[in-house]
Amino acid sequence: MTTATAALPIAGRHLIAGHWHAPTGAHFESRNPARADEVVGLFPKGTATDAGQAVAAARAPYPGWRRSSRIHRAELFDNLAQVIKQETDNLARLMARECGKVITECRAEVVEGLHMVQYVFGTGRMPTGDIVASEIAEKDAFVRRKPWGVCAVITPWNFPFAVPLWMLGPSLLEGNTCVFKPSEDTPAIGQRLVELFLEAGFPSGVINLVHGDAEVGEALVHDAGVNVVLFTGSYEVGKRIREVSTQFADRIVATETGSKSAVIVCEDARLDLAVTCAVISAFKTSGQRCVSASRILVHEKLIDLFIDKFVSAAKRIRIGDPLESANFTGPVIHRDSVEKVLRYNALARQEGAEVLLDGGPLTSAEHAHGCYMSPFIYRMRHRPDARTIREEVFGPHVAVIPFRDNDEAARIYNDTPFGLSLAVITESYRTMRYFREECEFGMGYVNLPCIGAEVHLPFGGVKQSGNGHPSAAGLVETVTHKVAWTVNHGTEVKMAQGLTTTIEGGPG
Numbered sequence: 092m093t094t095a096t097a098a099l100p101i102a103g104r105h106l107i108a109g110h111w112h113a114p115t116g117a118h119f120e121s122r123n124p125a126r127a128d129e130v131v132g133l134f135p136k137g138t139a140t141d142a143g144q145a146v147a148a149a150r151a152p153y154p155g156w157r158r159s160s161r162i163h164r165a166e167l168f169d170n171l172a173q174v175i176k177q178e179t180d181n182l183a184r185l186m187a188r189e190c191g192k193v194i195t196e197c198r199a200e201v202v203e204g205l206h207m208v209q210y211v212f213g214t215g216r217m218p219t220g221d222i223v224a225s226e227i228a229e230k231d232a233f234v235r236r237k238p239w240g241v242c243a244v245i246t247p248w249n250f251p252f253a254v255p256l257w258m259l260g261p262s263l264l265e266g267n268t269c270v271f272k273p274s275e276d277t278p279a280i281g282q283r284l285v286e287l288f289l290e291a292g293f294p295s296g297v298i299n300l301v302h303g304d305a306e307v308g309e310a311l312v313h314d315a316g317v318n319v320v321l322f323t324g325s326y327e328v329g330k331r332i333r334e335v336s337t338q339f340a341d342r343i344v345a346t347e348t349g350s351k352s353a354v355i356v357c358e359d360a361r362l363d364l365a366v367t368c369a370v371i372s373a374f375k376t377s378g379q380r381c382v383s384a385s386r387i388l389v390h391e392k393l394i395d396l397f398i399d400k401f402v403s404a405a406k407r408i409r410i411g412d413p414l415e416s417a418n419f420t421g422p423v424i425h426r427d428s429v430e431k432v433l434r435y436n437a438l439a440r441q442e443g444a445e446v447l448l449d450g451g452p453l454t455s456a457e458h459a460h461g462c463y464m465s466p467f468i469y470r471m472r473h474r475p476d477a478r479t480i481r482e483e484v485f486g487p488h489v490a491v492i493p494f495r496d497n498d499e500a501a502r503i504y505n506d507t508p509f510g511l512s513l514a515v516i517t518e519s520y521r522t523m524r525y526f527r528e529e530c531e532f533g534m535g536y537v538n539l540p541c542i543g544a545e546v547h548l549p550f551g552g553v554k555q556s557g558n559g560h561p562s563a564a565g566l567v568e569t570v571t572h573k574v575a576w577t578v579n580h581g582t583e584v585k586m587a588q589g590l591t592t593t594i595e596g597g598p599g
């Protein structure tokens with residue numbers, strides 16, 4: 092099939108020590124999920140050798156980079172913001188072609204990445220430590236931050252621009268250097284991002300790029316030269332990275348992973364607001380956000396009315412070409428994803444779901460060449476043994492689950508291995524406060540969808556959703572360690588806790 096938007100495939104390259112490398116070994120294709128025959132680019136499949144060279148290339152400039160002025164480093168992010176602004180539309184189009192998100196979402200993601208860059212620039216002149224009191228009047232005590240060294244940044248396909256910037260931004264600002272490995276599903280947008288860093292004037296070796304899949308990811312994680320691994324992706328891979336990293340005593344590992352997020356529609360909810368929030372939470376990005384709601388918990392008094400409106404709204408969602416801004420959502424990322432969602436749709440049936448909207452692959456002429464899927468909605472009572480309402484599906488698959496009272500809703504919300512995002516739809520301060528205190532989550536919203544992060548807030552979860560190192564604004568805690576620095580401005584030695592300083596016969 093030929094298309095008006097098809098362009099020549101991008102030639103993929105690693106960036107190591109400021110040089111673009113196009114190795115002759117194995118390559119992989121990045122394909123457009125909306126048009127099976129469109130190759131977005133051809134990329135080198137990174138090996139352990141490439142990973143080792145990239146880590147060494149990041150180590151070399153580290154001493155000079157960490158000694159450079161923090162404000163100078165921040166100003167490079169101001170340059171980066173200018174280049175991103177000029178490239179917003181091109182970046183959004185490339186992202187839409189490579190990962191199938193609709194163009195409006197892609198533009199919003201570029202803006203989110205830009206906001207992160209602006210935030211990093213802005214924090215450059217902000218205080219970075221503390222001055223604290225000492226027990227001894229003649230002592231000044233400081234808490235200062237130091238970078239760790241080399242950060243490996245390993246990212247997923249679904250936010251291929253913003254998520255890397257959530258990690259690369261604070262890491263580089265604080266004086267670390269980086270090796271970035273984008274998802275093998277979105278290497279083109281990853282490579283374009285690194286090109287923009289170079290255009291902004293970041294020095295050679297401070298940011299390096301390797302393409303590839305688990306093989307090169309594993310090699311990075313096994314490399315003793317990596318001080319920090321910043322990972323966002325599935326729980327299984329995050330767990331593997333944490334296990335491998337236990338062999339390195341002071342390795343810091345941040346893993347932001349999967350979820351089974353939910354919207355809770357309370358007895359006093361405004362119904363139309365609840366339906367809008369549920370549709371956006373469940374079906375934006377075809378349900379492929381880490382924070383996507385795959386469970387809508389609805390008070391039993393409202394559930395029949397809610398289902399009528401929710402199913403009717405879901406039927407009206409426009410699913411189609413990601414480059415067409417009128418579409419609400421595009422395809423899922425690839426065939427494997429289609430198969431996975433179909434397996435969970437079948438599992439829901441086996442587990443006794445009442446199917447309300449039977450989703451599956453879309454096969455009309457408009458959709459035939461892509462991985463398009465329509466929403467699957469089912470009603471089911473919560474059961475601890477039902478896998479379909481506990482496991483991450485990552486697609487347009489959502490359960491509507493009744494509850495009797497707020498205690499039961501909080502118990503149901505918490506009864507999955509995950510704890511990432513939560514939305515509560517209520518008019519009552521007391522009710523929303525109850526869920527805030529009783530539910531296990533990282534990002535909570537009231538009368539809003541459970542998606543929609545802003546970069547100046549920490550982004551992370553608990554349980555199998557995260558290990559306590561949120562991205563974006565929170566990342567500074569992970570990419571630096573604190574040192575205490577105590578200075579005596581007196582002429583005698585005085586110790587804390589009343590420790591005696593008398594030396595028999597005097598000091599000399």
Ligand code: NAD
Nearest residue numbers: 246247248273274304305308309324325328347348349381
């Ligand atoms: P994935 O785990 O398959 O891959 C993520 C990255 O890990 C890719 O770059 C991949 O090449 C790399 N990788 C795979 N195996 C590896 C290994 N053994 N060692 C090192 N690296 C390895 O995830 P995905 O399919 O790209 O993304 C979807 C997942 O990401 C979902 O589970 C979603 O919930 C999660 N996600 C979480 C957040 C969050 O902030 N919590 C944000 C976005 C996506």
